[in-house]
Amino acid sequence: MSDAALGAAGTTTGESRPKGRALRGIPAGVRCASPVALFMALGFLAPLLTVIGFAFAEPRTFTVFDSFTLENFAEIFDPADTVWMSFAWSLALALLTVVLLLFVCYPIAYGLVRVFGRWSSLVSIAFVFPLFISENVRLYGWTLFFINHGVLDGLLAQLGLPGPDVLFTPAITLFGMVYTYLPFMLFPMTLGLSMVPADLVEAARDFGASRTMIWREIELPLAMPGILIGALLTFVLAAGAVAEAKILGGQSVIMISHDIEIAFTYSQNWPRGAALAVLLMLVIGGLSMAVMARLDLDRILGRR
């Protein structure tokens, strides 16, 4: 009985018998992937194609695939248009976020893998949980902390010190981004570090390798896939971030997502917003593809 089942399934192993005749001959993997694939085609691919379509429509029109023009892009690349500054701010702050998070998260990720032992799962939960609180609530908490007559100001006043003046600056926007995207760096990094075999490090130490040497020659290269995923994820998400600049930064910095939103809403120029979104998508899509092409997800997630 199982021989027949295996025969029908072709190359897949352990395949149970397909019920419908029409499904016979389609590999189980394809059948299982099809609901996700169909949903993603309708919910992810189609919206992106719509955006691309709008990017080439006449400015200030509201129908897609009716007209074709490059005017939106010409407008954006016109030196008189200052939108390039939003791009520069977003990408620069995203890059800084990644760099800072590499330093902030590395000791914690190392601790989760090597130091915390049975406390590891508790520490992990403590760092996952903020993902379930919406970012505006957490960022607003920072506003309450830093604002005049807020927590920090009140504490300093008790000590007779002048209040802080950090709110509504680019620096606090960066702080907010580092804060929001910390888990997205920490967990891929932890996954990466857990791919470093402990006995390999032990052996290197026995042979007299110094700490820096072990770190440079063993730990870093073996953990690199996870670190790369973390860096990519935080960069991409931070490049599209907008809530930090709005809630903490008080618009002292205009992020690119804000410009896209304005084009779609207040100024009712959908093609311009779409063209900006396409440019942002090119940057993050290109980066994602380039990094992901180098990764073997089976090895990272399944540790096979």
Added chain:
Amino acid sequence: MDAARNRRSHGLIWIWTLFVALVIYLPVACGALAGLSKGRYFLFPIRAFSFEWWEKTLDSLEIQRIVQTSILIALIVTLVSLAIAFFGALAFARYDWRGRRLYQKLLLLPIFFPQPVLGLALLLWFNALGIQPSWHTAIVAHLVWIVPVVTLVIAIQVYGFDPAMEEAAADLGAGRWMILKDVTLPILWPGIWSGALFAFLLSWGNFPLSLYTAGADSTIPKWLYSKMVAGYTPMVPALGTMSTLAAATLLLLGGAIAGFVRKRRAN
């Protein structure tokens, strides 16, 4: 000497981790304080505590409605994403098929995509289809992001699953449904359970997607944002704190149930 150095660096790692964790929860604590302080405006140090804003929040009919909407969205997102992601995870980690590597990478793209831009793209797409945005469309938007996450969570469990178990059941004459019900699901159950918790809580706390795709309807994070931008009331930190506490309770409950079931099975 090496051991002493090790102990010192481990101590530093502990201190750094605890410090960062403290910083992470500091704004949550500030919100809780603001929601519990008496008076219309937040002043620190707090002069008088009171539950008046909590009571006002609980009494508000508007807030009751958005809480219901948030729960309904999160429940539907959980059920639908589990159904799709369960099979998606089998395709991700269990079966070998041509195109799997590409499928794995394409599936991750929605996670690697800024949510505000994704929300706006979906808004354009709904508009092109002639669909009026409402909480229904917000469900679709949440799913686009949450289905890949849940697929990954379940897939990690699937990697540890030995296909020989299913084969053995088939050899013993079990039918397709029986194998799924008595072999596959019980083994993958922990992954599915954590996938469900992730789906519910991520939908519950999602702000950017709801902001652009829920139309005139509101969810808790969206309502909070509209009040943060214009018209602060202490109900904002009060509701934010309640929403956080609800998420924490659910997470604890989910963990407790998982632990309880694991224990009962072990006996």
